[in-house]
Each structure stands twice: as structure tokens, then as C-alpha cells.
Amino acid sequence: MSKLSLDALSERITRTLAGYSSRRGVLARLGMAFVAAPLLPLLPLLPVARSAAAESAKTDFERRAQAKDANKCDYWRYCAIDGVLCGCCGGGVHTCPPGAEPSPISWIGTCLNPQDGRSYVIAYRDCCGKPICTAGKDCRCDAVDREMPTYRQSLNNDIIWCFGNAAAAYHCSTAALVGVTNPAEGGPAT
Amino acid sequence: MSPRARPRPTRRILPGAILCALLTPPCPAAPPEVIPSLPKPQADYLLNCGGCHGLNGLSNGRLVPDLQSQIGYFLRLHEGREYLVRLPNVAFSAMSDEELAAVLNFIVFQIGGTGVPGDAARYSAAEVAALRRRPLNEVSLTEYRGRLVETLIRRYGAPAGLRSYGNDRH
Numbered sequence A: 001m002s003k004l005s006l007d008a009l010s011e012r013i014t015r016t017l018a019g020y021s022s023r024r025g026v027l028a029r030l031g032m033a034f035v036a037a038p039l040l041p042l043l044p045l046l047p048v049a050r051s052a053a054a055e056s057a058k059t060d061f062e063r064r065a066q067a068k069d070a071n072k073c074d075y076w077r078y079c080a081i082d083g084v085l086c087g088c089c090g091g092g093v094h095t096c097p098p099g100a101e102p103s104p105i106s107w108i109g110t111c112l113n114p115q116d117g118r119s120y121v122i123a124y125r126d127c128c129g130k131p132i133c134t135a136g137k138d139c140r141c142d143a144v145d146r147e148m149p150t151y152r153q154s155l156n157n158d159i160i161w162c163f164g165n166a167a168a169a170y171h172c173s174t175a176a177l178v179g180v181t182n183p184a185e186g187g188p189a190t
Numbered sequence B: 001m002s003p004r005a006r007p008r009p010t011r012r013i014l015p016g017a018i019l020c021a022l023l024t025p026p027c028p029a030a031p032p033e034v035i036p037s038l039p040k041p042q043a044d045y046l047l048n049c050g051g052c053h054g055l056n057g058l059s060n061g062r063l064v065p066d067l068q069s070q071i072g073y074f075l076r077l078h079e080g081r082e083y084l085v086r087l088p089n090v091a092f093s094a095m096s097d098e099e100l101a102a103v104l105n106f107i108v109f110q111i112g113g114t115g116v117p118g119d120a121a122r123y124s125a126a127e128v129a130a131l132r133r134r135p136l137n138e139v140s141l142t143e144y145r146g147r148l149v150e151t152l153i154r155r156y157g158a159p160a161g162l163r164s165y166g167n168d169r170h
Helices: A003-022 A023-046 A048-055 A060-064 A149-157 B007-022 B038-052 B071-076 B078-088 B096-113 B125-131 B141-157
Strands: A081-084 A107-111 A119-128 A140-142 A170-181
Touching: A023 A170, A081 A170, A107 A149, A107 A170, A107 B038, A107 B096, A119 B038, A149 B078, A170 B038, B038 B096, B071 B078, B071 B141, B078 B125, B078 B141, B096 B125
Parallel strands: none
Antiparallel strands: A081 A140, A107 A119, A119 A170
């Protein structure tokens, strides 16, 4: 009895399936799958996959960087700044406040501009000759993209670059835009 | 122009915009200011040397040797040519031999300028590869440089400014 009902059930399913599909349709889909299979490895070349890969290559700072407020630590040019933003102390992104002198020696690094996705060369110059600027905690930053330990001093951001100035007191930090790297020539060597 | 012939800007722009969105992720926005595009040797110079030596080869000349209008003179001496590559921070740089040769040529022939002998050859990657295997580890660099500088000033009329570095030792 149960066998009979199972037969009936199978028959009903098969007939329903047959009503909605055709042998040609099945063959067409199978054929499509065979043709498309070798193309699957090419999928990462699609723009969506490419931008996903670029996104995962970003540092934490680069993922949340913004290009609107230069007096916030997550402004894109501050990807490796360690200190008080001069913009919060009467200066600007690349200018010292009155009475402070820029350090001739600095650390130069690159930061990714979220507006155009290109790497810009940034010179982190300290402003020196005045006591440290007492700005709020939103202006005291410590970003570490591509920073190295102190045994690579030239790439370490804990160094007070005012040592080359007549008055070596540290006041605040700037991030001057020097230029943009050319991706066609390969990335810069660091 | 009849209403029918009027162009349909939206239809013309839209496919282009879609194509742009598909092909260039993401569509580049206009940069906020005009910023110079840096050739690779210059970008490498800035990132590996420019912090201390300055954007154009001038910094605090007492603490870091000036390069501008000075470094070219070193190529007048065979030992001076080798010295520039054998300096530990140059020899131990993270740059490849090719990249380092290009940066040295940028420094000597573009930043250095004055003082380079007319027949000076450019550094090749092979020359740099051989020299950086013999870094100046076992000498007093200030004295080594000072000796070269005195010869350059006496024999080749190099500027006395080359003496600035090393005269401020504490």
C-alpha cells in the first residue's frame, strides 16, 4: 500500500517537473554551465572583485579615513602622524602656528587619498620652539601606517624632529603634501 | 532645431557613467589642489632620503650633509663615487639595486647638478650591487668624508660649504 502511494508521489513530482521544464532547457543549462566553468577563475578580474581586493589591502586607518575635516585625527593625510595637530593650535595642515618654526628634518611617508585612491607623499614636519600645544584629545593623534621601530629611525614616528632646530621644544605636527606617486611606474620603494 | 532633434543628454551620459563605474573602481574625483606627479626615482628619494636631506637636498647642513650643488663633486674622485654607495644608510637601504641606482642618479645628476664632471657615467645597477656589498662599516664616517671633502676643495675647487657638516660635533 505504502509502495503504491510512493509510486503515485514520484509520478506526481515527475509529471509536475515535466510540466515546468523541457529536455532542451535542461541541456541548455548544462551546456551553459560547461562553457562558463573555465571562466570562473577570471571572476576576480571583475571590477567589483578588484575593488574588494583593494579594500582588503587597506590599513585600518585607510578604511576609515575622511577628507573633510583636517582637524581630526582620521583626516587622510595623518596616516602616520604622532603628535598634536597644528591645525588645532593656530596653524594649519602644513603651516606652523605663529612663533613656531618648522623642522628642516622630518619623516616623509605616503598616505592614501580616499577621494581618488592614489598615494600621496607627505612630509611630517614638527613645529618647534614653543612649549607643547595643549589641544583637546581629538587633536592628539598617533597613526602608524608604514611606521617602523626605532632601529629604523628615519621611519619611526616617535622621534621629535625638532632636534635640528635652534630651539628644540616640540609644539605641534604638520602633514605637508609633497606630491603624488605615479602608479604606472610601480609603487615607491620604502 | 525641431524638438525631435534635440539631444538627450541623460541618455548619452548615462551609458558612459555606467561604463566608468564598471571599469574604474571607483571613478576618480578631481583632486582638491594641483599636486606635482613624482617620477619614481624622485618619490624613492623623498621616501628614503628626503626626510633628513630635505625635499630639494637642503636641510640642516650641520646635522645632515647638503646635497644640492655639492654632491656632484664626489664623482670627481673614484673613491668619492664609491663612497656615495658604500655609506651604510645607502648600502643597507631597502631599495633594489635598480631602484637605488636610479635614486643615486637622481641625487647626483639632478639635485647635485653643479660639480659633476662632464664625462661622469651614470650609476648602473651592477655597479651599485657590487659596491653595496662593501659598506663603510669600520671607519669614522665623518673623518672619511672630511678627507674626501678637503681633496675636492683643494684639487677641484669644490665649495667650502662642503665643510659645514661635521663642524658641529658635540
